[in-house]
Amino acid sequence: MSGDAMSTTALQHFVLGEWVDGGADGQPYVDAVTGEQLGTTSSVGIDMGAIVDYARTVGNPAVSSLTFHERGTILRNVGKLLLDDAVKAPLYELSTRTGATSKDSWIDIDGGAGVLLTYASKARKELPNSTIMVDGAYEPLSRDDSFGAVHVRTSRSGVAVQINAYNFAVWGMLEKFAPSFLAGLPSIVKPAPQTAFLAQAAVRVIVDSGLLPDGALQLICGGPGDLLDHLDGQDSVAFTGSAATGAIVKSHPNLIAKSVHVTTEADSINSAVLTPSAAPGTAEFDLFVAEIVSEMTTKAGQKCTAIRRGFVPEAHLDAAGTAIVEALGSVIVGNPSTQGVTMGALVDGSQKQRVLDAIGELSTAAAVVSTGAHIDDLPKGAFVAPTLLAATDRHADVIHSVEAFGPVATLIPYADISEAIDLVGRGEGSLVASLYGSDVGEIAELARGIASHHGRVLVVDETMAAASTGHGSPLPMLTHGGPGRAGGGEELGGMRSVFSHMQRTAIQGSPAMLTAIGGEYITGTPTTDKGHPFKLNFDELAVGDSLTTESRVVTDEDIAHFAEFTGDTFYAHMDEEAAARSPIFGGIVAHGYLVLSFAAGLFVDPPEGPVLANYGIDRCRFATPTRPGDEVHVVLTCKRKTQLDGRGYGEVAWDTKVINQNGEVAAVYDVLTMVANAPGINGAA
Ligand code: NAP
Numbered sequence: 001m002s003g004d005a006m007s008t009t010a011l012q013h014f015v016l017g018e019w020v021d022g023g024a025d026g027q028p029y030v031d032a033v034t035g036e037q038l039g040t041t042s043s044v045g046i047d048m049g050a051i052v053d054y055a056r057t058v059g060n061p062a063v064s065s066l067t068f069h070e071r072g073t074i075l076r077n078v079g080k081l082l083l084d085d086a087v088k089a090p091l092y093e094l095s096t097r098t099g100a101t102s103k104d105s106w107i108d109i110d111g112g113a114g115v116l117l118t119y120a121s122k123a124r125k126e127l128p129n130s131t132i133m134v135d136g137a138y139e140p141l142s143r144d145d146s147f148g149a150v151h152v153r154t155s156r157s158g159v160a161v162q163i164n165a166y167n168f169a170v171w172g173m174l175e176k177f178a179p180s181f182l183a184g185l186p187s188i189v190k191p192a193p194q195t196a197f198l199a200q201a202a203v204r205v206i207v208d209s210g211l212l213p214d215g216a217l218q219l220i221c222g223g224p225g226d227l228l229d230h231l232d233g234q235d236s237v238a239f240t241g242s243a244a245t246g247a248i249v250k251s252h253p254n255l256i257a258k259s260v261h262v263t264t265e266a267d268s269i270n271s272a273v274l275t276p277s278a279a280p281g282t283a284e285f286d287l288f289v290a291e292i293v294s295e296m297t298t299k300a301g302q303k304c305t306a307i308r309r310g311f312v313p314e315a316h317l318d319a320a321g322t323a324i325v326e327a328l329g330s331v332i333v334g335n336p337s338t339q340g341v342t343m344g345a346l347v348d349g350s351q352k353q354r355v356l357d358a359i360g361e362l363s364t365a366a367a368v369v370s371t372g373a374h375i376d377d378l379p380k381g382a383f384v385a386p387t388l389l390a391a392t393d394r395h396a397d398v399i400h401s402v403e404a405f406g407p408v409a410t411l412i413p414y415a416d417i418s419e420a421i422d423l424v425g426r427g428e429g430s431l432v433a434s435l436y437g438s439d440v441g442e443i444a445e446l447a448r449g450i451a452s453h454h455g456r457v458l459v460v461d462e463t464m465a466a467a468s469t470g471h472g473s474p475l476p477m478l479t480h481g482g483p484g485r486a487g488g489g490e491e492l493g494g495m496r497s498v499f500s501h502m503q504r505t506a507i508q509g510s511p512a513m514l515t516a517i518g519g520e521y522i523t524g525t526p527t528t529d530k531g532h533p534f535k536l537n538f539d540e541l542a543v544g545d546s547l548t549t550e551s552r553v554v555t556d557e558d559i560a561h562f563a564e565f566t567g568d569t570f571y572a573h574m575d576e577e578a579a580a581r582s583p584i585f586g587g588i589v590a591h592g593y594l595v596l597s598f599a600a601g602l603f604v605d606p607p608e609g610p611v612l613a614n615y616g617i618d619r620c621r622f623a624t625p626t627r628p629g630d631e632v633h634v635v636l637t638c639k640r641k642t643q644l645d646g647r648g649y650g651e652v653a654w655d656t657k658v659i660n661q662n663g664e665v666a667a668v669y670d671v672l673t674m675v676a677n678a679p680g681i682n683g684a685a
Contacts (some may be wrong), residue, residue, distance in 0.1 A: 034378025043222025059186025059215025072123025155184025158234030275437025427482020
């Protein structure tokens with residue numbers, strides 16, 4: 001079956017590899033601007049068990065059998081597709097019907113594509129080109145090095161279920177999809193009914209492109225039905241929405257019984273704090289004012305990260321209120337497709353009513369300072385004017401607990417920093433707080449005081465303001481989530497969220513077995529001598545291929561020459577008496593870098609060959625001092641290979657040990673090189 005985004009009454013689902021019509025008597029969704037009903041969503045008649053089974057049996061093998069780099073390449077291609085103007089234009093058009101301005105749509109659509117591109121890039125840089133990754137260092141468990149352990153991460157055999165809130169239909173979907181796909185899991189996406197039509201359009205673009213493997217992404221446009229009853233311990237659930245719904249999901253009996261991994265991102269009463277010394281007239285005061293206005297009006301305040309509470313030193317409350325009201329005066333609320341409109345509508349009439357109710361509740365402890373701004377004459381649209389309140393009772397619970405999920409913020413005075421920290425904490429856990437000031441003492445005290453209540457803290461001062469990504473923008477490389485009321489979950493944060501979808505397993509055994517399992521050489525594993533390994537191209541080279549070099553005596557003259565030549569005349573290399581007094585050296589020692597240089601002289605293969613470059617060293621330690629007269633040799637072993645797609649070469653890390661005449665390790669490190677593929681392979685000439 002097929003159809004386009006708006007052609008059926010009930011939105012279609014994409015399940016079991018095809019588009020399937022939505023059920024009857026679904027929940028209506030509307031155009032936020034006109035109030036016109038656009039269609040319905042219903043998952044009645046959808047077999048949730050079959051969808052989960054399809055994800056496990058078709059999607060999971062297809063995704064988890066790809067290497068991290070292959071998954072990253074797919075994410076990159078999907079991200080680029082979504083940024084294509086021809087693809088974006090219809091999505092932007094639909095986004096307008098959710099009440100979004102084009103700036104709001106940019107955050108949602110381009111921002112979502114940006115998350116894919118960031119994860120794609122990180123996959124190539126931070127993950128091996130493999131389906132398994134070694135996590136951390138080898139742990140020796142016996143004195144004779146015959147027994148040890150490594151931790152590995154592997155893909156689970158299940159599915160990632162993603163239940164999304166209505167406000168960022170595209171970004172909210174892709175910020176969950178990217179890390180779970182990279183972790184090797186297929187996704188079942190359940191968007192919120194109000195904006196499922198936009199999520200569906202984005203899924204249609206992605207699915208139609210054929211870029212994803214079968215079963216990697218399924219979409220349910222309607223209620224979750226008994227979806228959660230079909231999950232088990234290999235699956236994960238990522239929920240975004242209100243704290244109340246989050247609590248229902250978290251306490252779902254089957255999720256508890258099967259220990260299903262659940263992440264919740266819930267609502268949060270986020271804060272911005274103007275520091276005591278950021279008085280009117282300072283750059284930071286102006287930045288605070290601008291950020292409050294931007295957070296109130298972007299996406300009409302329907303952002304989980306939006307500033308709900310603005311903390312201001314008592315003395316500056318009136319000035320801050322006046323400045324914000326003045327800035328709000330230039331906001332034009334209305335149909336987002338009308339030229340000049342700077343703030344759109346809430347998603348629908350029910351949301352408008354919820355926001356008006358929340359303003360009513362807040363007004364029991366705060367006075368409305370302004371409801372300025374011009375509103376378009378669209379009576380059925382879900383428009384609410386930006387509303388600034390000022391707390392009359394800063395300790396009232398309502399101020400710190402009611403989320404008006406719209407263009408609403410409350411200014412709250414505080415007496416001193418310790419009171420500010422206390423009041424911020426009354427939000428009981430938030431996604432983000434931002435601090436405005438240039439006094440490092442004040443900022444450090446505040447940041448340290450509130451950090452435990454937040455997933456992210458943004459410190460704003462004049463020096464970084466132009467480059468700042470802003471209070472309300474979660475970034476793919478930084479943790480998004482917060483403790484307590486914010487849901488207690490963590491998403492994004494670069495590889496942190498990828499790893500949260502994977503199983504970490506401690507594998508114990510002999511070094512040889514651990515090398516075979518993890519794919520990374522561990523000391524003690526028998527090595528292979530194929531001649532000089534620098535003569536082997538990437539494809540001939542195997543983990544464990546090794547070279548033991550000739551030896552070389554390090555002389556007094558070598559050390560003196562190196563000192564003079566480089567200018568490194570540190571006493572331990574030059575002054576016999578001072579070196580003798582050193583509790584570490586007890587006499588003249590060679591420079592560590594001299595030892596490394598001699599090692600390179602021992603292990604390089606001079607003629608032009610497959611080794612293209614040495615791009616660094618990792619984990620270098622000078623384990624035993626090298627003294628004049630010591631005779632050192634090098635054992636160099638291929639530790640890890642990472643093919644770089646299409647470049648004609650791959651990265652090879654070499655376990656390198658410089659060993660002295662007593663068998664002691666003088667230096668240990670990984671040499672990092674680029675090694676050419678065999679001609680014709682992976683793009684090699
Ligand atoms: P919501 O009403 O809690 O709904 C969120 C999602 O949960 C929807 O897809 C909803 O779909 C689904 N749902 C409802 N009941 C369910 C149940 N019993 N089992 C499984 N799923 C269920 O939230 P919303 O109104 O869409 O979004 C607004 C809220 O989300 C705000 O409070 C905002 O702060 C929060 N939010 C948080 C973040 C964050 O990252 N922390 C981001 C965005 C929004 P159905 O109605 O079809 O069931």
